[in-house]
Amino acid sequence: MKEGNSKAEPPFSSNDSPMSGEESKVPLNSNSSPLPALIGGDLVLEPIGDMGSVNAEERNLTEHHSAHFREDPVRFMMQMGAFYQGTGWRSYRNYIGTRIFYEGYTEELKERVLNSERVLYMIAYLAEKQVNLLSQTLPNANPKMIAKRKKKLEKELQIVANGMVDKLIADLNSIRFLRIFVYFVNNILLRRVAIHAAQNSQSLIILPCHKSHVDYIVISYIFYRLGLALPHITAGDNLDMPIVGTLFKRSGAFFIRRSWGEDQLYGSIVKEYLECLLESGHNVECFIEGTRSRTGKLLPPKLGILKIVLECILSGRTKDCWIVPVSLQYDKVIETETYVHELLGNPKEKETLWSVVTNSRLVQLKWGRIDVRFAKPYSLLSFIEDQKKRRLYLDPMSETQKITLLRALGYQVLSDINSVSVVMPTALVGTVILTLRGRGVGRNELIRRVDWLKAAILAKGGRVKDFCGMSTAEIVDRAMAVLKDLIKERKDLLEPVFYAEKRFELSFYRNQVMHLFVSEAMISVAMYTKIKQGGAKPAQRLDMDTLLKEVEFLSQLLKGEFVYNPGEIKNNLYKTLLGLKNDNVIDYDDKYVELSDAERAIGRENYDFYCFLIWPFIETYWLAAISLFSLTPNNPPQPTTPVVNKTTNDQPAPITWFNERDFQNKSQLFGKTLYYQGDISYFEAVNKETLKNAFILLEDAGVIMVKRSRNVKIQSTIALAPGFVPTRNSDGIIEAKGELWNLVEKIGKFRREGKNRRDNATVSSRVLKLAEMVGTPTAADLDVMNLMNKPSKAGKLEAKL
DSSP states (O other): OOOSOOOOOOTTOOTTSTTOSSOOOOBOOTTTOEEEEEETTEEEEEEOOOTTOTTOOOEETTTTSOOOTTTOHHHHHHHHHHHHHTOGGGGOOSOBSSOOSSTTHHHHHHHHHHTSHHHHHHHHHHHHHHHHHHHHHOTTOOHHHHHHHHHHHHHHHHHHHHHHHHHHSOOOOOHHHHHHHHHTOOOEEEOOOOOOOOOTTOEEEEEEOOOOTTHHHHHHHHHHHHTBOOOEEEEEGGGOOTTHHHHHHHTTEEEEOSOOTTOHHHHHHHHHHHHHHHHHTOOEEOOTTSSOOSSSSOOOOOOHHHHHHHHHHHTTSSSOEEEEEEEEEESOOTTHHHHHHHHTTOOOOOOOHHHHHHHGGGGGTTTOOEEEEEOOOEEHHHHHHHHHHHSTTOOTTSHHHHHHHHHHHHHHHHHHHHHHOEEOHHHHHHHHHHTOSSSOEEHHHHHHHHHHHHHHHHHTTOEEOOOTTOOHHHHHHHHHHHTTTTEEEEOSSSSOEEEESOHHHHHHHHTTTGGGSHHHHHHHHHHHHHHTTOSSGGGGOEEHHHHHHHHHHHHHHTTTTOOOOSSOHHHHHHHHHHHHHHTTSEEEOSSEEEEOHHHHHTTTHHHHHHHHHHHHHHHHHHHHHHHGGGGOOSSOOOTTSOSSOBOTTOOBOOOOOEEHHHHHHHHHHHHHHHHHTTSOSOGGGGOHHHHHHHHHHHHHTTSEEEEOOSSTTSOOEEEEOTTOOOOBOTTSOBOSOSHHHHHHHHHHTTSOOBTTBOOOHHHHHHHHHHHHHTOOOBOTTSOOOOOTTSOOOOOHHHHTO
16 A cells, blocks of 8 residues: 655646756757758768757658559569668668677577676575575485585576576567568658767667557667667567567567566566666667557656666666657557557457557558657766756665656656657647537638647647648548548538547547647636636636636646646746737736637637646546545444544554455446436546546545555455545435545536536435445455554645645
8 A cells, every 4th residue: 555645746847846947858969960861762961950840841761662562563572672682771781879680699698698697696596595495394404405406496597587588588680581571661751860879889768659559660660761770679578479579579679578576587687688788789669658558648657667777877887878759640540449448448458460460551551641750869877967966965876766866757758759749630630629519510610720729739839740732621631531430521511510420539639739738728627617607707707826726736636647847837827828818818917817808709719629628637537536435435434423533442443445446447337327427528538547547646645545465366455545434424325525525526616517517416416326336345355454543644635625
């Protein structure tokens, strides 16, 4: 069980946030570093220019090297033969970086890992540990027998270690295999790639976002095409399947278990393998989110691999390495249908050869284009030194402060990815469709709103995919062709009307725009608490002090969902207010903020846009909070009973524990019921990943307690923390009062109201009855050790209620 609270970051990211302060990355010298770029299919070197320029020229790395068998079989075979023979740029002989693809490369690296001091020590340690246990059970055993047993154990462990290494390491012996494989990767659209070649045998740590299995192929193809040493790619062992596993390993992938548990030998081998790669200056690719994003927005960073990289630098085994954040954006991610299936609580389907092969269709332009952008690399050592200057008493060798440093690095990488990400046409169209009040939208209106959204993104410093001279109407039509399964068209009307057929799946594309407008969205829903009350214009004003408090609460509530901008809350708040005022959305002075007359005159369409972006997330967190009422024990404390009851033996009152997995599954069922009854406005609000984030926040805030075990056979259990347990009336019915209900109402006041939903006492009573119907069984046959003697600390979230 997690005790206490993690410190909640203030809104829009504050000094306590991982992203606080000015940017700490150390960029390359942009005036002197060469930039690999492609002109007409030939590799050239150019000085790094303005990477952030919206008008920067885009390059298609395969524009003149694409033939298909059915269309031109002769040209297809000639090009395939050129790849096999390795003519021209395809030879991949003079690439930049540490040497790979030579006979015996994989075996050489394997021997280094197995004969390393770390692995040999762990084998000897584990053998000694087993022998000591044997000595205790057989006290009369002679020394020769024990020595013989230890030697046998060491040999057995060496065999185990050998098998682990075989499954782990990449197989980069043959360049010819790679040439043939690369031929089938086609039509990847790229702007300008900012890569600094590793100097003094230093590695590039490639950190892309992760949206699709195709990501594995894309980065390697680009490195191959630009003449850079291919990265060794960390991949989950779920992809280590027949044929596909071999293909990935020969392209540089190495497979790591999702969970290492207490397997010390496996952990030592993985660390040693990675440190060998870094020591030799090999490039390493690791997906910063750890898994594919099922929601379309960036996930919180996973820090396991980065921790090994950081410790390799701190130990002095390698002097430095270069951090390279990468954004990958797709016109269409074909796994979105599978993602929706999983987010609705269905079991994840096991990876198969067929699923991976069919995913590769995306690369053949059937599903649109891929945009890949590299942020400027920066030195990890310089990042560490900069953090030491900015944070008083930072000691990277301290385990606690090392985590702080890793979090700062992880969120810096996410911010870098967001800063170079490009909004694709499908994201523009999907966002507009999901942020309008009506059932559908006419073609002319859709085109107008896409133009508005494009301008709004550029005004925020974001990037939009270049239209390449095409009109907005043409771009909308192309996007509609890609999203034809998600957006439908009615043609039997005065003009074509488009409407969302699969809103949940379409939300994946809307969420790709979300990071640009988080601050505007929070201000808008804070104002909504007044605007929805109606009345004369003065009655809909919100005073500035209240606005600040509401936005602070929202930013703490949703801190697990978004990467906030650096800076103090007031500075960011007033900067955003100024932007909204300049756009004629709001008016404000020192005391109040309100909608502008111009915004009211156009039916609040721009203001509504910001609200529609964030409402689904608020809905999920409200659902998470209201579902906690299903954890109410049958005999909770009465209103007059103190929170902590002491018996005559001074023992705390018992806590009722519930199975966590059952609770989370039934929370989704509860949410689906509320949606179909009209008490929830957005079906995507019941998605598993966002609900999981909400429960993590509620645990950190001290609202719930969770007991976990390292033993995977023992399931986690969950309980309401003391002080948040609801009371029942004399009829045994849960009452809509107390700290938990206050939290529900605090979140609920930001929710969308409409024709189908109004919050009132009748609705509250019905929702609470449904929550109790969830009927999660208590955790059976488990140690229900009372934890009330470890008082739960209410975090900042509750302090604001």
